[in-house]
Amino acid sequence: MPAVNETIETVDRISGGGYKFGFETNIEMEFAPKGLNEDIVRLISAKKGEPEWLLEWRLKAYRAWLSMEDPAWARIHHPRIDYQDLHYYAAPKKPAPKSLDEVDPELLAMYEKLGIPLNERAALAGIAVDAVFDSVSVATTFRDTLAKAGVIFCSISEAVREHPELVRKYLGSVVPAGDNYYAALNSAVFSDGSFVFVPKGVRCPMELSTYFRINARNTGQFERTLIVAEAGASVSYLEGCTAPMRDENQLHAAVVELVALDEATIKYSTVQNWYPGDAEGRGGIYNFVTKRGACRGRNSKISWTQVETGSAITWKYPSCILQGEGATGEFYSVAVTNNFQQADTGTKMIHLAPNTTSTIVSKGISAGRSNNTYRGLVRIMPRAMNARNFTQCDSLLIGDRCGAHTVPYIESRNRTAKVEHEATTSKIADDQLFYCRARGLSEEDAVGLLVNGFCRDVLKELPMEFAVEAQKLLAVSLEGSVG
Amino acid sequence: MSGTDLLDGFDLAALPGASAREAASARLRAGGWPTRRDEAWHYTDLAAGLRGFALGPAPAVEVAAELPEGQRVVFVNGRFDAARSTAPDWVGRLGGAAADTARGGVVVALNTALAEDGVAITLAPGQQGGTLFLVTLAAGRGETMPAIAPRHRIALGAGATLTLIETARGEGSYLHAPVFEVELGEGARLNHYRLQDESGEAVHVATIFAEIAGGAGYESFTLNRGARLSRNETHARLTGPAADVHLNAAQLLNGTQHGDVTTVVRHDAPDCASRQTVKSVLAGAARGVFQGRIEVDRIAQKTDGYQMNQALLLSDEAEIDSKPELEIFADDVKCSHGATIGALDPEQLFYLRSRGVPAAEAKSILIRAFLDEALEPVTDEAARAVFEAAIGAWWREGA
Numbered sequence: 001m002p003a004v005n006e007t008i009e010t011v012d013r014i015s016g017g018g019y020k021f022g023f024e025t026n027i028e029m030e031f032a033p034k035g036l037n038e039d040i041v042r043l044i045s046a047k048k049g050e051p052e053w054l055l056e057w058r059l060k061a062y063r064a065w066l067s068m069e070d071p072a073w074a075r076i077h078h079p080r081i082d083y084q085d086l087h088y089y090a091a092p093k094k095p096a097p098k099s100l101d102e103v104d105p106e107l108l109a110m111y112e113k114l115g116i117p118l119n120e121r122a123a124l125a126g127i128a129v130d131a132v133f134d135s136v137s138v139a140t141t142f143r144d145t146l147a148k149a150g151v152i153f154c155s156i157s158e159a160v161r162e163h164p165e166l167v168r169k170y171l172g173s174v175v176p177a178g179d180n181y182y183a184a185l186n187s188a189v190f191s192d193g194s195f196v197f198v199p200k201g202v203r204c205p206m207e208l209s210t211y212f213r214i215n216a217r218n219t220g221q222f223e224r225t226l227i228v229a230e231a232g233a234s235v236s237y238l239e240g241c242t243a244p245m246r247d248e249n250q251l252h253a254a255v256v257e258l259v260a261l262d263e264a265t266i267k268y269s270t271v272q273n274w275y276p277g278d279a280e281g282r283g284g285i286y287n288f289v290t291k292r293g294a295c296r297g298r299n300s301k302i303s304w305t306q307v308e309t310g311s312a313i314t315w316k317y318p319s320c321i322l323q324g325e326g327a328t329g330e331f332y333s334v335a336v337t338n339n340f341q342q343a344d345t346g347t348k349m350i351h352l353a354p355n356t357t358s359t360i361v362s363k364g365i366s367a368g369r370s371n372n373t374y375r376g377l378v379r380i381m382p383r384a385m386n387a388r389n390f391t392q393c394d395s396l397l398i399g400d401r402c403g404a405h406t407v408p409y410i411e412s413r414n415r416t417a418k419v420e421h422e423a424t425t426s427k428i429a430d431d432q433l434f435y436c437r438a439r440g441l442s443e444e445d446a447v448g449l450l451v452n453g454f455c456r457d458v459l460k461e462l463p464m465e466f467a468v469e470a471q472k473l474l475a476v477s478l479e480g481s482v483g
Numbered sequence: 484m485s486g487t488d489l490l491d492g493f494d495l496a497a498l499p500g501a502s503a504r505e506a507a508s509a510r511l512r513a514g515g516w517p518t519r520r521d522e523a524w525h526y527t528d529l530a531a532g533l534r535g536f537a538l539g540p541a542p543a544v545e546v547a548a549e550l551p552e553g554q555r556v557v558f559v560n561g562r563f564d565a566a567r568s569t570a571p572d573w574v575g576r577l578g579g580a581a582a583d584t585a586r587g588g589v590v591v592a593l594n595t596a597l598a599e600d601g602v603a604i605t606l607a608p609g610q611q612g613g614t615l616f617l618v619t620l621a622a623g624r625g626e627t628m629p630a631i632a633p634r635h636r637i638a639l640g641a642g643a644t645l646t647l648i649e650t651a652r653g654e655g656s657y658l659h660a661p662v663f664e665v666e667l668g669e670g671a672r673l674n675h676y677r678l679q680d681e682s683g684e685a686v687h688v689a690t691i692f693a694e695i696a697g698g699a700g701y702e703s704f705t706l707n708r709g710a711r712l713s714r715n716e717t718h719a720r721l722t723g724p725a726a727d728v729h730l731n732a733a734q735l736l737n738g739t740q741h742g743d744v745t746t747v748v749r750h751d752a753p754d755c756a757s758r759q760t761v762k763s764v765l766a767g768a769a770r771g772v773f774q775g776r777i778e779v780d781r782i783a784q785k786t787d788g789y790q791m792n793q794a795l796l797l798s799d800e801a802e803i804d805s806k807p808e809l810e811i812f813a814d815d816v817k818c819s820h821g822a823t824i825g826a827l828d829p830e831q832l833f834y835l836r837s838r839g840v841p842a843a844e845a846k847s848i849l850i851r852a853f854l855d856e857a858l859e860p861v862t863d864e865a866a867r868a869v870f871e872a873a874i875g876a877w878w879r880e881g882a
Contacts, residue, residue: 073522380824382799397814400781406809409525412824415796419824421807427814 032089038062041188044089048157051164057177061187064178071181074344075373075405076313078286081251088189088222149205151235152197156224159195166197170228174257174294174321182253182315183290190224190255198233198264207463209238223254229264231297236267238466252311254289262297262324267305269466273473274310281340281369284312291318292348295327295356303330304347305461307470312341317375319348322356322384329358332458336474337370337402346376346407351384351417360391363455366402373405378419380412387417395425396454398447448474489515492539492627495596500580507583507595514589523588526772526804527743532686532712538658539627540597546620548652551865555616560657561631562600564620573612577601581634586718587662590688594662598634601661604645605638608668612645614865619661621653621685629657636664639671639699646674648866652709656684659710663691667699669723674702676866678873681709683738688714697723697752704861706870707734707742708877714743714772721748721755721783731857732761735877736769743772750783750813757787762857763794764850765801776808777818784813790820795827795853847878 032043041062045055070081146153152163159167177187198204229235252274258266268291277284287310293302304318320329331347349358358378366372374393395404406423428450436446451474452459459467489511495504516530517523541560550557554571557564563576581598584591606612623629639645651659659681667673681687687710693701705715719728734742748757763771777788794803807820827849835845854874861867 395809395811397811397816400784400812400814402814403812404809405811406807406820408805408807408822410805410807410822410824411802412794412796412804413800413802415799415801415826417824419822421805421822422819423807423809423821424817424819425809425811426817 032087034087035084036086036088036189040088044189044191047089048160050160053168054160057172058188061177061184062189065181065184065188068178068181068184074315074375075371076315076342076344078313081286083185086251089191145205150199150202151204152195153208154195156190156193156195156226159226163195163197166228167195167226170226170257170259172257174259174292175255175290180290182288183255186222186224186253186255186290190222193224193226193254195225196227196235196237198229198235200230201232202230203233204235207236207238207465209240221250221252221254223252225254225256227257227266227268228259229261229266231262231264233261234265236269236463238269238463240271240273240466240469251286252288256289256291256318258293258302260293260295260297260300260302260327263299264297265301265303266293267303267463268293268318269462270304270306270308271466271470271473272306272308272310272314276310276341277312277339279339281312284341285310286313287311287316288313289316291316292321293319293329294321295324295329297324297327299326299328300324301328301330303332303461305332305458306334306345307458307462307473308333308335308343308345309473311343314343314345316345317347319350320358321350321352322358323352325353326355327353328356330461331358331360331362332461333362334365334455334458334470335363335372336365337367337372339368339370341368341370343371344373344375346374348377349379349389350377351380351387351389353383354385355387356384357388358390360389360393361457362393363458364393364395364404365398365451365454366395366404367398369401371403371405373407374423375407377409378411378421379409380414380417380419382413384414385416387414389417389419389421391421392457393421393423394454395423396451397425397427489538490596492537493597493630498580498599503580503583504596507592511589511592511596514592517589521588523745523774525806526774527712527714527741529590529688529712529714532741533658536628536656537626538630539625541621541629541631541657542625544622544624546622546653548618548620550618551616551648553614553616553865555618556602558600558602558617558619558633560621560629561633563602571612571615573605573607573610574615575603575605577603577634577636581662586692587690590660590716591662591690593630594632594634594660594690597630597632598662601634601636603636604647606640606643606645606671608640609642610640612643614646614648614863617647617649619649619651619659621651621657621659621681623653623655623657623682623685631657631659631661633661634664635661637673638666639668639673641668642670643668644672646863646866647676648863648869649675649677650680650869651678651687652680653682653685655682657682658686658688660688661690663689665691665693665701667693667695667701669696670698671696672700672702674863674866676703676861676863676869677705677715678869679705679707679709679713679715680873681713683709683711683740685710686712689716691715691717693717693719693728695719695721695723695726695728698725699723700727700729702729702860703731704729704858704866704870705732705744706873707732707744708736708873710742711739712741714745716745718747719749719757721750721752721757724752724754726752727756728758729860730757730759731860733854733857734763734765734771735874736763736771737766737877737880738769739767740769741772742769743774745772745774747776747778748788749778749780750786750788751780753783754785755783755787757789759790759792760857760859761792762854763792763803764797764853765794765803766797768798768800770802770804772804774806774808775820776810777820779811779813779816779818781812784815786813786816786818788816788818791856792820792822793853794824795850796824797827850878
């Protein structure tokens with residue numbers, strides 16, 4: 001079947017185009033020595049001028065981490081990570097700038113190359129960008145507009161200084177310091193990240209966005225994000241990332257915590273396009289992330305949307321704990337793996353309260369020699385009267401060297417709850433391909449169209465700006481198949 | 484019970500085939516009973532289920548039972564009962580000891596260590612075996628918990644056919660851990676129907692390995708309604724093209740019963756089809772488990788795999804845990820699974836009540852209808868009668 005062969009060739013060629021965003025920027029870095037011990041944890045805390053309680057919290061996490069083993073249950077394989085061979089603190093040497101004019105022109109140039117001109121984009125799209133360059137936030141915009149609305153949007157280091165009571169109240173309340181191996185590591189050494197606080201009754205006037213960057217060689221990056229929406233508040237947060245090309249594997253162990261109180265809504269969208277390694281599987285980012293949201297209040301809602309195309313390894317399960325009556329959890333995911341990429345991703349929906357509902361839509365696309373796994377848990381606890389879950393997991397295989405796996409855990413302990421799960425695995429249908437080809441579409445366009453159609457249920461959940469970017473990303477994955 | 488003293492009550496050296504028993508018991512001792520930490524036993528804690536019970540050899544006992552008409556093989560506490568069997572000449576017995584098998588986990592190791600008897604069915608190519616009943620009876624009357632571990636072997640030559648109807652019943656407390664090794668030649672067909680209706684104090688852990696050659700068909704249905712703790716684990720491997728397998732099951736559980744249906748279907752050849760429909764009806768504080776995995780090898784193109792699992796929770800304390808897995812390495816496949824969990828539909832109940840059907844009967848009608856899809860492939864009349872009677876009895880005993 002030539003069509004099939006062509007498709008395979010297409011996918012082979014995806015990598016041929018190379019990684020579009022692979023380059024490095026040279027900015028002087030100030031490193032802490034390699035390795036991890038209590039002194040490094042103290043150093044990080046001291047460099048950031050943190051209060052005593054936070055240092056204690058970090059040390060507690062560090063000690064918990066020492067007693068833990070890295071998880072082995074996911075369908076991912078990688079050489080053992082030498083945690084003593086990493087830098088745990090790296091920051092641009094210059095002091096943090098107060099305005100865009102003070103931002104290192106080289107850094108701005110890098111954002112240009114990535115197609116995210118900070119000032120322009122912010123102005124045009126009306127998005128506040130808290131750009132994270134390695135460990136220290138270097139630019140934050142639209143602070144005034146947000147301040148007027150009463151929304152706090154700043155780096156977590158700044159939040160520790162300016163709003164210690166809020167940070168202390170919520171930090172680690174969703175993902176405890178010793179939650180899992182990578183979360184414990186993050187809690188001990190987290191460098192920086194974003195803090196969002198939307199007070200009671202406030203609808204955040206703009207979509208908030210952070211671009212994470214990994215730039216320094218050998219620097220594991222440990223972002224910590226905390227978003228709190230008080231009663232009746234709502235916020236939409238966008239996270240997107242690209243990274244320079246390099247050979248060495250890089251570890252990224254972020255933690256994201258969301259807290260939604262009564263009637264609050266948090267929408268968290270991610271486009272992840274970190275360096276996936278080359279066509280032979282060398283290099284690439286290890287993305288071991290803990291993301292969890294607590295729907296604490298009545299009728300609160302947390303919605304995760306993710307488009308995962310990058311990273312050599314993705315280990316990520318954005319979850320919702322539905323504690324408030326009538327709370328809603330959503331998870332929409334597209335995960336694309338190619339070459340030697342490995343993705344083990346999914347969600348957990350824990351229904352604790354009555355009338356809670358959750359929706360899971362997961363679309364996995366495997367190509368090359370990659371493995372793509374959906375792993376999810378739906379748990380209905382006895383108190384969750386009339387809880388409702390709907391899960392749909394679809395996998396698409398392109399080529400016969402890749403794997404697609406579905407591992408759902410479904411547990412119900414309430415008679416009145418209704419749980420539905422369905423999963424399918426297939427390839428791009430020959431008749432659909434034929435239909436498109438017969439109408440004059442090239443093989444590549446046809447595949448692109450069908451893949452976009454396959455992901456539509458998820459892409460439509462993304463905010464508009466991101467939806468465009470995500471579609472582009474999928475298209476980039478299919479780039480190079482012309483001719 | 485720790486791993487080291489699991490087999491203290493047994494004198495393995497006195498049994499034939501010591502080397503296989505040694506190897507298997509070493510594995511068992513090393514691993515101990517599986518706990519929830521073992522991923523394959525995530526929802527069924529066998530270690531907890533057997534804690535506090537001292538296992539011992541199954542004594543020779545007599546157990547009265549009503550026996551079915553026709554070809555039948557009767558086993559009592561794991562031993563062949565020649566007097567009550569009416570076995571055709573193609574039915575033999577396990578000679579001495581079971582060969583050690585690397586397949587399976589500690590439960591199979593236990594079986595290998597202890598197996599002394601079992602049925603050995605061999606049908607020549609093209610032979611029509613008709614219907615054979617396998618009646619297993621058990622009794623645990625003493626201080627120790629008898630461990631009954633027969634090893635059954637069913638080998639069908641090319642184009643041979645057989646309908647095997649197995650009923651497992653007993654009284655008192657015992658552990659019944661049979662292992663079935665099924666081998667189907669090209670184009671052979673085996674209908675394997677199993678009724679697990681063990682004593683309410685018993686523990687039943689059955690393991691079935693089925694190797695299915697090209698064009699052959701393995702059709703199975705299991706009804707779990709007895710035992711305080713039960714697990715039916717089936718490993719079906721499609722080794723030749725255009726083979727098919729049906730692994731259907733139903734569980735009717737009550738009280739504090741725990742029932743587990745675990746299946747692994749492995750597609751190792753192209754153009755095969757697998758179908759699974761598993762239904763659980765859970766009352767009281769019963770807990771039902773379904774774990775099903777479809778594995779598709781790279782060469783198994785044009786695989787058609789389907790798996791449906793549904794549960795009805797009839798009470799507030801009932802629980803269902805379900806883990807339907809797909810593991811796929813071939814691209815030209817059609818694999819899907821579905822799972823639903825819920826209560827009886829109040830609208831359907833209302834519909835029946837408004838037509839004058841009493842509440843209890845309305846419920847039973849709906850539950851029977853719920854089970855129908857799983858029972859559908861059971862076309863053999865004798866088998867159907869067995870299952871209908873068991874379902875009816877479950878209902879009468881008060882779901």
